[in-house]
Amino acid sequence: xxxxxxxxxxxxxxxxxxxxxxxxxxxxxxxxxxxxxxxxxxxxxxxxxxxxxxxxxxxxxxxxxxxxxxxxxxxxxxxxxxxxxxxxxxxxxxxxxxxxxxxxxxxxxxxxxxxxxxxxxxxxxxxxxxxxxxxxxxxxxxxxxxxxxxxxxxxxxxxxxxxxxxxxxxxxxxxxxxxxxxxxxxxxxxxxxxxxxxxxxxxxxxxxxxxxxxxxxxxxxxxxxxxxxxxxxxxxxxxxxxxxxxxxxxxxxxxxxxxxxxxxxxxxxxxxxxxxxxxxxxxxxxxxxxxxxxxxxxxxxxxxxxxxxxxxxxxxxxxxxxxxxxxxxxxxxxxxxxxxxxxxxxxxxxxxxxxxxxxxxxxxxxxxxxxxxxxxxxxxxxxxxxxxxxxxxxxxxxxxxxxxxxxxxxxxxxxxxxxxxxxxxxxxxxxxxxxxxxxxxxxxxxxxxxxxxxxxxxxxxxxxxxxxxxxxxxxxx
Amino acid sequence: xxxxxxxxxxxxxxxxxxxxxxxxxxxxxxxxxxxxxxxxxxxxxxxxxxxxxxxxxxxxxxxxxxxxxxxxxxxxxxxxxxxxxxxxxxxxxxx
Numbered sequence: 001x002x003x004x005x006x007x008x009x010x011x012x013x014x015x016x017x018x019x020x021x022x023x024x025x026x027x028x029x030x031x032x033x034x035x036x037x038x039x040x041x042x043x044x045x046x047x048x049x050x051x052x053x054x055x056x057x058x059x060x061x062x063x064x065x066x067x068x069x070x071x072x073x074x075x076x077x078x079x080x081x082x083x084x085x086x087x088x089x090x091x092x093x094x095x096x097x098x099x100x101x102x103x104x105x106x107x108x109x110x111x112x113x114x115x116x117x118x119x120x121x122x123x124x125x126x127x128x129x130x131x132x133x134x135x136x137x138x139x140x141x142x143x144x145x146x147x148x149x150x151x152x153x154x155x156x157x158x159x160x161x162x163x164x165x166x167x168x169x170x171x172x173x174x175x176x177x178x179x180x181x182x183x184x185x186x187x188x189x190x191x192x193x194x195x196x197x198x199x200x201x202x203x204x205x206x207x208x209x210x211x212x213x214x215x216x217x218x219x220x221x222x223x224x225x226x227x228x229x230x231x232x233x234x235x236x237x238x239x240x241x242x243x244x245x246x247x248x249x250x251x252x253x254x255x256x257x258x259x260x261x262x263x264x265x266x267x268x269x270x271x272x273x274x275x276x277x278x279x280x281x282x283x284x285x286x287x288x289x290x291x292x293x294x295x296x297x298x299x300x301x302x303x304x305x306x307x308x309x310x311x312x313x314x315x316x317x318x319x320x321x322x323x324x325x326x327x328x329x330x331x332x333x334x335x336x337x338x339x340x341x342x343x344x345x346x347x348x349x350x351x352x353x354x355x356x357x358x359x360x361x362x363x364x365x366x367x368x369x370x371x372x373x374x375x376x377x378x379x380x381x382x383x384x385x386x387x388x389x390x391x392x393x394x395x396x397x398x399x400x401x402x403x404x405x406x407x408x409x410x411x412x413x414x415x416x417x418x419x420x421x422x423x424x425x426x427x428x429x430x431x432x433x434x435x436x437x438x439x440x441x442x443x444x445x446x447x448x449x450x451x452x453x454x455x456x457x458x459x460x461x462x463x464x465x466x467x468x469x470x471x472x473x474x475x476x477x
Numbered sequence: 478x479x480x481x482x483x484x485x486x487x488x489x490x491x492x493x494x495x496x497x498x499x500x501x502x503x504x505x506x507x508x509x510x511x512x513x514x515x516x517x518x519x520x521x522x523x524x525x526x527x528x529x530x531x532x533x534x535x536x537x538x539x540x541x542x543x544x545x546x547x548x549x550x551x552x553x554x555x556x557x558x559x560x561x562x563x564x565x566x567x568x569x570x571x572x
Contacts, residue, residue: 095556096556097555097556099548099549099553099555099556100548191533192532192533193532193533206530207532235537235538236538300521302517303517303518303521305514306514306515306518309514310515321493324493325558326558327556327557327565328556328557329558330558335568336568336569337568337570338567338568338569339493339570340568341567342493343493343495346494346495347494347495347496352500355500356504356508358492359485359489359494359504359508360508362488362491362492363512366487366488366491373515375528376523377515377518379523379526379527380518380523380526381529382526382529383521383523383526385529417507417511418510418514431532432532434533459533
């Protein structure tokens with residue numbers, strides 16, 4: 001039996017069938033055996049995990065209780081865990097072992113969670129398929145011929161493959177929600193500034209957020225509760241944010257009175273019919289259960305991807321300037337002067353998609369182009385954010401697809417960067433506007449591939465978002 | 478839109494990237510395609526719209542100007558490709 005929710009795991013422990021140690025041993029075994037086929041984990045740390053499990057068992061024996069105490073968790077390999085490598089699935093970080101814990105990791109350890117290791121990802125979080133990883137090109141556990149999505153492909157696959165009930169991912173343009181949809185799990189991006197980015201390797205600083213992946217809305221809420229809240233080391237962390245009762249919100253499945261908007265620009269011709277059907281079905285279920293479902297417009301939707309790819313790549317070009325071979329990671333040995341050391345280290349260490357985005361970002365920030373591209377994109381960003389402000393005057397939630405289609409095959413889109421970028425069409429606006437959004441499983445298509453539906457809420461309205469998601473999850477059955 | 482070889486080489490220099498011939502050719506094409514796509518933004522009149530650099534508006538986070546330690550030097554030394562007397566050793570700036 002492979003328990004997949006916190007409730008099931010705690011029951012196993014409470015009824016004496018398992019300890020944290022035995023749960024962790026089983027999880028490590030699954031991680032190891034699935035790795036050859038599914039290539040999920042960049043790093044598995046057996047001794048650290050077992051030590052944490054034993055510590056959790058001792059804490060429990062001393063009378064302590066807690067939702068994450070002794071529970072296995074997987075961490076995306078762009079978040080620092082002390083003593084473990086942080087590779088960001090990139091050759092340029094070969095050899096780097098983190099000397100510190102990210103804030104979210106510190107909080108998980110304080111809660112007694114057991115960190116099994118680091119999940120693979122698209123290199124530096126750039127990608128939508130996990131095919132941009134340097135070593136572990138993760139497969140979709142639901143169909144190993146297909147991609148798990150990205151860039152948190154490893155995290156989503158770890159949960160879907162039953163390695164751990166919980167995983168942390170990061171989301172810059174949909175990188176938690178899209179793989180959650182492809183793999184059939186819940187994945188959520190919180191409001192910008194509510195979860196500390198300290199210890200997360202930055203891709204696009206104004207867009208990145210860490211968030212939970214799990215098998216239920218309640219479990220995602222539980223994980224978010226443990227990691228959210230202000231952090232002194234992250235200057236973009238909202239100082240006065242008081243984390244609400246997220247678990248309580250997720251426990252309220254009554255959707256009566258919720259006003260749910262269906263943005264007409266998101267139900268476009270290119271959307272797979274089976275996904276459209278599930279979104280409409282979700283709207284019907286919500287209506288029948290007492291929610292008010294209305295048609296709304298987000299007029300600047302068609303400009304979101306273009307704005308995103310200018311802003312995100314610009315920020316990435318600045319953030320990835322630090323990878324230069326001077327202080328850590330790989331250094332090119334063949335350079336006789338400093339400039340060559342920089343260019344050779346970066347040329348040898350970065351994969352093609354990372355280089356592509358650094359180039360694009362550098363171009364849009366360069367002299368003569370900055371106003372035409374970067375400033376322009378920032379103005380469009382404000383228009384997009386304003387669309388949502390207007391929409392949320394009449395609604396509490398927005399309902400839409402997570403992705404335009406279900407999981408595609410390995411290799412299908414990797415040679416067409418633009419086609420890959422268009423995967424993000426429904427997720428990207430949440431990052432541009434800083435809004436919380438969640439993807440939850442809503443059936444499968446004719447090939448048995450998971451379909452995800454997505455909800456957005458206004459900034460800091462996580463309780464409403466979780467209530468709507470939990471309610472829809474219960475209605476979908 | 479076409480990006481010239483010179484433009485690609487200029488950007489690569491700014492980004493401290495060494496590109497192979499094949500990568501330069503690919504960049505000319507790919508950057509051109511992507512820039513064509515983002516041209517769509519010019520269809521929008523953004524006159525008078527304030528650029529948005531931050532997802533959630535807020536005051537700049539400040540703290541008192543008091544010295545604190547950050548990372549232990551030992552931890553940094555263990556990661557360094559080459560370190561000497563607590564300095565990172567690199568090839569000469571110029572030969």
